[in-house]
Amino acid sequence: MKWVLCGITFALSVALAVGTASYRAGNTRLRMQIEREYRSIEARRIEVRRLSLAAAEQATPERLCDRLRDVLRASVATAPKEPAPWQ
Amino acid sequence: MTRGERFRLRLVFGALAVVPLFLCGWFAWIQVLQNGDLKRPDGIRVALSADAATVQHRRTERLPGARGTIRDRHGAILAMDCDAFEVRAEVSTPKKVRRDCADTRAWLRSLARSLADALVRDQGLADRAAARSAHFERLEERLTVAFCIDQLPATGAAPESLPWRREILVDRGVSVLSVIEALEELDRDTDSVLLHMQHDHARVYPERQVTYGLVGYVEDQPLRSEAGKLLGFEVRATAGLEAVQALLPGAGGEREFLVDAKSKRFYTGIGNAPESPSTVEATIDLELQKTASRELERQAMAVSENAARRPLWGAMVLIEVETGDVLAAASWHRDSKHPKGAAFTPYQSLYEPGSIVKPLLFAYAHQHGGLDWERSFDCSSSGADHHLSVPEVGGRVVRDDHACGVLSSHGILVNSSNIGAVKVGSLLTRDDWAGYLDVYGLRRSLCLPMPNERQGHVASKGWLPGIKEPAFKKWTGSSYSIGYEHQVNALQMARAYLTMLSGCRRELRLLRAVTVAGTRVEQPVQRGPQEFSSDTVTLVRSALGDVISDDEGATGRHLVAAFRKDGTELVGLLAGKTGTAKSRTVIKGKGTVEVRNASFVGFMPAAAPRYLAVCVLQRDDSARFYGGSYAAPPAARLLLEAMRLEERRRLGQGPQVSATPGSSGRGLLAAETAQAGRR
Numbered sequence: 108m109k110w111v112l113c114g115i116t117f118a119l120s121v122a123l124a125v126g127t128a129s130y131r132a133g134n135t136r137l138r139m140q141i142e143r144e145y146r147s148i149e150a151r152r153i154e155v156r157r158l159s160l161a162a163a164e165q166a167t168p169e170r171l172c173d174r175l176r177d178v179l180r181a182s183v184a185t186a187p188k189e190p191a192p193w194q
Numbered sequence: 195m196t197r198g199e200r201f202r203l204r205l206v207f208g209a210l211a212v213v214p215l216f217l218c219g220w221f222a223w224i225q226v227l228q229n230g231d232l233k234r235p236d237g238i239r240v241a242l243s244a245d246a247a248t249v250q251h252r253r254t255e256r257l258p259g260a261r262g263t264i265r266d267r268h269g270a271i272l273a274m275d276c277d278a279f280e281v282r283a284e285v286s287t288p289k290k291v292r293r294d295c296a297d298t299r300a301w302l303r304s305l306a307r308s309l310a311d312a313l314v315r316d317q318g319l320a321d322r323a324a325a326r327s328a329h330f331e332r333l334e335e336r337l338t339v340a341f342c343i344d345q346l347p348a349t350g351a352a353p354e355s356l357p358w359r360r361e362i363l364v365d366r367g368v369s370v371l372s373v374i375e376a377l378e379e380l381d382r383d384t385d386s387v388l389l390h391m392q393h394d395h396a397r398v399y400p401e402r403q404v405t406y407g408l409v410g411y412v413e414d415q416p417l418r419s420e421a422g423k424l425l426g427f428e429v430r431a432t433a434g435l436e437a438v439q440a441l442l443p444g445a446g447g448e449r450e451f452l453v454d455a456k457s458k459r460f461y462t463g464i465g466n467a468p469e470s471p472s473t474v475e476a477t478i479d480l481e482l483q484k485t486a487s488r489e490l491e492r493q494a495m496a497v498s499e500n501a502a503r504r505p506l507w508g509a510m511v512l513i514e515v516e517t518g519d520v521l522a523a524a525s526w527h528r529d530s531k532h533p534k535g536a537a538f539t540p541y542q543s544l545y546e547p548g549s550i551v552k553p554l555l556f557a558y559a560h561q562h563g564g565l566d567w568e569r570s571f572d573c574s575s576s577g578a579d580h581h582l583s584v585p586e587v588g589g590r591v592v593r594d595d596h597a598c599g600v601l602s603s604h605g606i607l608v609n610s611s612n613i614g615a616v617k618v619g620s621l622l623t624r625d626d627w628a629g630y631l632d633v634y635g636l637r638r639s640l641c642l643p644m645p646n647e648r649q650g651h652v653a654s655k656g657w658l659p660g661i662k663e664p665a666f667k668k669w670t671g672s673s674y675s676i677g678y679e680h681q682v683n684a685l686q687m688a689r690a691y692l693t694m695l696s697g698c699r700r701e702l703r704l705l706r707a708v709t710v711a712g713t714r715v716e717q718p719v720q721r722g723p724q725e726f727s728s729d730t731v732t733l734v735r736s737a738l739g740d741v742i743s744d745d746e747g748a749t750g751r752h753l754v755a756a757f758r759k760d761g762t763e764l765v766g767l768l769a770g771k772t773g774t775a776k777s778r779t780v781i782k783g784k785g786t787v788e789v790r791n792a793s794f795v796g797f798m799p800a801a802a803p804r805y806l807a808v809c810v811l812q813r814d815d816s817a818r819f820y821g822g823s824y825a826a827p828p829a830a831r832l833l834l835e836a837m838r839l840e841e842r843r844r845l846g847q848g849p850q851v852s853a854t855p856g857s858s859g860r861g862l863l864a865a866e867t868a869q870a871g872r873r
Contacts, residue, residue: 110203113207117210135460138452138460138461138462139458139459139460139461141461142451142459142460142461143459145461145464146378146391146459150371150374150375151371152277153276153277153278153279153369153371153374154369154370154371154374156276156277156369157276157369157370160271160274160276160398160400163271163400164400167401168848168849169484
């Protein structure tokens with residue numbers, strides 16, 4: 108009987124060791140995932156800042172006016188000509 | 195249990211007992227016999243402790259503090275630090291490619307190509323092919339230098355002495371998400387390359403074209419030890435507002451993370467954030483700055499329309515009279531290839547002011563020199579060049595632009611008579627002239643928070659101790675009376691007029707407030723002791739109002755006529771003084787040449803000035819170049835725009851865009867903006 112108890116104890120300690128190791132491995136895997144997420148969020152935060160500044164730069168009255176001029180020029184170029192009186 | 199079974203059990207448990215015994219023995223070997231540390235192949239001894247184990251897989255990431263932000267008086271950004279990554283690659287050549295030099299070369303070329311591909315993953319790039327080619331060439335060169343590829347034989351195994359692991363800089367200022375993701379993908383897929391994305395900042399200037407000289411720039415300058423060894427690079431500002439000390443980045447932050455044997459990262463926390471950047475509020479009004487740049491450029495280009503030569507340089511400044519705030523300061527150069535190498539003309543280009551000093555002289559002479567404003571001066575001249583040998587200054591010959599008769603002080607200013615001005619100047623003694631230069635600050639620094647000011651100065655000969663009073667009056671005093679023998683920059687002239695119009699010594703202000711660590715410190719408006727009575731100021735101001743009128747002989751009459759044609763009535767609204775000076779200056783590569791300075795100082799409204807503008811254009815030929823015709827129109831348009839903008843803001847409306855397309859402040863591909871090199 109005592110040998111059986113020894114065996115069970117040993118098996119339990121091995122199971123505990125394996126469980127702890129797997130728990131720690133899961134923890135590490137999650138930490139790695141969080142780190143990846145963190146870096147990805149950082150990259151997006153930087154992108155948002157860049158885009159907001161770029162948008163502000165592009166939306167100055169002068170640039171919007173230039174864009175409008177380009178659009179108007181393009182529409183004038185593609186507009187059909189007025190028919191002549193004899194047509 | 196049989197004997198055999200007992201034996202087998204003992205055997206199994208005995209075998210299991212060997213494991214802890216082995217571990218105990220191993221620990222004893224390492225901890226006792228190795229005496230507490232372990233010698234690594236590279237010779238470094240590693241302490242055998244739990245701390246050493248932790249340190250080995252702990253890494254610290256530096257989070258640098260951002261440089262401060264520069265804003266205009268209404269909060270528009272003029273310069274700011276944007277978050278970005280500095281990407282470094284730790285490259286280890288794989289063993290199999292080290293066996294043959296040709297393979298090593300090919301592998302490194304392929305790596306440079308992959309990195310270049312990742313760097314141009316940004317879909318918004320204007321010319322991706324050109325950008326890719328530039329990145330590839332740069333990266334290939336860096337890898338060649340790092341791995342000493344030039345020293346490799348054409349074929350055969352690489353020598354053992356050659357490095358097999360090196361770190362190179364891939365790029366700085368990487369902030370585009372698609373590029374970051376491409377680099378991370380490359381990092382995951384390539385075992386021999388480990389990319390380090392270090393936090394960094396990229397300096398951006400949203401309205402770069404119109405603020406170059408004023409805001410300045412930062413440069414990476416080498417940092418060397420006393421022995422001259424290169425220690426690294428540091429960011430330094432050598433021009434413009436960027437040199438303000440408060441803009442220096444605050445303390446950086448730190449973030450720890452863990453790595454495994456393959457350098458994969460593990461999260462431990464967000465760490466300490468860096469100090470938030472300071473904010474410098476400039477007095478500049480971005481909308482007026484754009485107008486000033488556009489008008490100055492337009493005028494400089496218009497000069498050449500009449501087959502005349504374009505000016506060498508131009509400067510225009512706009513000042514708020516109440517506070518002394520510099521609202522706009524524009525600079526224009528004919529020959530500069532890049533604004534970085536060109537002087538910021540309102541602050542760094544000196545010129546002889548000519549007739550625009552006459553109101554300053556008259557105010558000083560009325561207050562301190564006993565000038566009776568009602569006194570008449572005979573300004574009659576003779577000859578085709580309207581000259582007169584002025585007896586009050588020992589017979590020095592002075593010329594006028596046109597014939598003037600008997601004039602009062604008011605008339606002298608309106609007609610801009612040199613003869614009359616010299617006669618008024620003769621009322622001042624040498625000490626009075628010293629006081630004049632001192633009150634108006636013509637020899638004093640502007641004390642603006644920008645480096646490399648070219649301070650105005652006077653010709654020293656007249657102030658030598660051996661020069662007697664009559665000789666001083668004849669030569670120096672009479673030259674000062676008509677704006678010669680001393681040089682000023684446009685901002686100095688603006689300060690002198692500000693002093694005259696305010697009646698007390700004034701200083702210009704370029705910073706409104708500085709916010710550091712959440713504490714906002716306002717810069718005070720500086721007012722010195724009273725120098726001129728309100729009567730003096732009113733008399734001079736009234737004369738300057740009549741300069742911009744239809745009166746016969748008024749130097750501003752052509753300006754009035756030109757604006758009236760466009761539907762703008764300037765009489766009663768604008769006051770000012772025109773100036774035209776002929777002098778000599780040294781130009782690099784050309785030696786001493788004759789130049790003409792056309793200048794104008796104006797303020798608006800004429801009766802109670804709120805805005806003051808100074809415009810100067812210098813042309814390097816001897817053709818006539820009048821301040822009233824060339825320098826006055828852009829200054830008048832700038833003053834009108836300032837008034838218009840003030841009214842629009844009062845009504846809660848935004849700035850109005852000119853219907854005429856120009857180039858200043860309108861570039862879609864301005865360098866150093868957040869959109870640099872992008873569509």
